[in-house]
Amino acid sequence: MLLRLALAIDDKKLETKIAGKLDFLSDLQIKHFGASNTAWQSLVRSCADIFLISDTMIPQPVESGLSILNNLPENPMTIILHGNESSADHARLLAAGADSVIYSGVVFSRLVEVMETVIDSRRQYNLMDRYDRKGRLKPKLSDFISESQQMQIFMEEVHQVVTSDTTLLILGETGVGKEHLAKAIHAESPRSNGPFIAVNTAALPEQLLESELFGHGQGAFTGAIRARRGSFELAHGGTIFLDEIGDMPLHLQTKLLRVLQEYEIVPIGSEEPTWVDVRVIAATNKDLEQEIEQGRFRRDLFYRISVISLTIPPLSSRKEDIPALIRTFISHYRKRIGRDVLGISDDAVMVMTRYAWPGNVRELMNVIERAMLLCRGNIITLKNLPEGILTGGDHENENNISTSGSGRASGDSYPLDTGQNLQDVSLCNQANIMFNVSEWEGKTLPQVRQEVVKEVEKIFIEQVLLKAKGRVGKAATMAGIHPRGLYSKMKQLGIEKERFKK
Structure with a gap:
């Protein structure tokens, strides 16, 4: 993410000199507040990561002023330029919460050295803070079970583009794992050490979405008391994931197109562009070409975001993956919810394989978690499955399925009668015309x-x-x-x- 450095120094020449010396850092955005009467209020509302401030700019008592800075949501680091070399004064400021105190008359190179150290420390803090909030286990491409041929072909396509830096469009039904795939691609890309920021563009009202994406300045609109960083700025050096992009309002599509073309964002209420280095991964379950025909999506934006498109197959078309997915989710939830469930009966797997799974992998995860919570033994059985799974989908001979949960022996198969017991013999004859029914024996x-x-x-x-x-x-x-x-x-x-x- 971009780091924000706020300068409020009572020596304008020194402030300009410091900014010029640090300007080469591509991930640093410098804001000047000088020594005006409104500098302190602007400083507090600047949403900065690091403050370099003259001691004369801090309201008295100094302990109260530093307390205000230390309690800001960004948890900023504060460096104070002090007018004298008194160790007692420096100790008092450090005790009050300053991260560093420097004599304003120190050799300039020493001042720059301290600044560079603090900036690097803040980078590490932001990185660790992100991992602490999101969890240290990164999604992996190997999380995607691919025992079916269709999924194997899809994952081959994914591996071909994972190391590129181009914009990606992920397509697929709700619940197939579009965000998880985006996270896995980011985690295995050259940007893996940078942030991953996800934004659901359909979840926010239009004005809030614009602020969420691009940020806003102090006083940009009613209620904008403090400046706010947008998701593009937070994603600097990493990846931004724009979910449900097909629902993005048209005027924001125009602003997004500018970001993709110019690599610049302009926060609400500002005329000053900010350069960002971000990889964009977008996702939708809509047919964007149809949205274009309906006038709801910009064609030029579609071309920009669909340089490479990946369509995740729905679970209904890769049912060979279901048994392996079930085993994976049982292992996952065993650790998460603390239930000693070791497996699932074969008849339960068979029923789940027949089900249509309109909610895809997300629905399967929900069913497994629910079944493990209801399971009283160490094996999930039919009676632990929702009624909709037992009666839904394209089941045949449902009344013959035992709900006792005993299951059949793994590897057993039932021979198929090719017509003798069918009430409608003509139906069997039609099947023989289309398929080689004799090959179904033993399957x-x-x-x-x-x-x-x-x-x-x-x-x-x-x-x-x-x-x-x-x-x-x-x-x-x-x-x-x-x-x-x-x-x-x-x-x-x-x-x-x-x-x-x-």
Whole structure:
């Protein structure tokens, strides 16, 4: 993040000289307050990390003045320039809460040396403070379970872009883990030592969102008693994650475009731009191209943020990952909530694999946490699952599922009768026409379902590509999915668009 240094020195030449000497530091923003009558009030409201202030500028008694500075939300560091070399006076100021006291007549190089030491110390403080608040365990790309082919292809794409510094757009349904992916990319990027700042652009009213992103100056609007840093400034040297960017108001989209083009922000109430070094990762569950057609999203901004786009597959399309995800979440919540749950029954896994998971991975995590809290033994069973999981989704033969929680032996499979016991024999004949039903012998329902869904998806995609004459964008619109999602499906299923061009 950018560091703010506030100077309030009764010697204007010295103040200018100090600022000039430190101006080379790219992560330092210097504010001058001089020795005016309003300097103290402006200083207190400046939102600074470091104060360099003459002792004459501090209201008396000095202990009260320093107490005001030390109790500011930013927890700033204070350096006092004192007019004499009295060790007793210096000790009194240090005891009152000053971080350092320097005689104003000291050799200038010594003053600069002290300033550089304090600035470096503040950098380390900000870094440690961020880790203490957010937790020391960083998200990793390995957190993303990828036993399914679709997820493996997706993670290959992620690994190709993780070390770049370009803007990213993450697409996907609600709950697939867009913010977690953004954090993992940041943690494994060259910016990993910098801050990660997340902003949900849909969660704040328009004026508050502008202040949240770009900051504001003192008195910029009614109620702006103190200056406020924006998220872009806080993310300096790191990554800013803009969630739900499809909901950003149009006039703020214009300001965001300027940041991406000029690497400058202008806080509300200010005309002075501030340079920021930030990587932008945006995310949305909306079709931005459709939003552009509806006039709700700027086309030029879309081109800027979608230099590289990543579409996280929904959980419903990668159900092979569900058992591994369940094991991972059980291990996670075992430590977090202190329940000695060791695993889950096979019939519970089967039911959860059949479920559609409209809330994706977030919903799965919620279900596992709930099940562990309700579990009275050390194995999660069907009776620990919500009713919606047992009755929802695309279950067949639900009445034959035991709720006792005993489960079947791992590795057991049930042979499939290919028609003798079916009431509607014609339905079986239709299945034999589309699929090689004899190959289903000895397979479980989830295995058969996966094969059938894959074949049906291939037939459907080939049909829309044929109607669209090989134009992927048009075919994606007909299919109701994002073009990049269609490309991913085509790659997974071995479909080439050239076959359908006329």
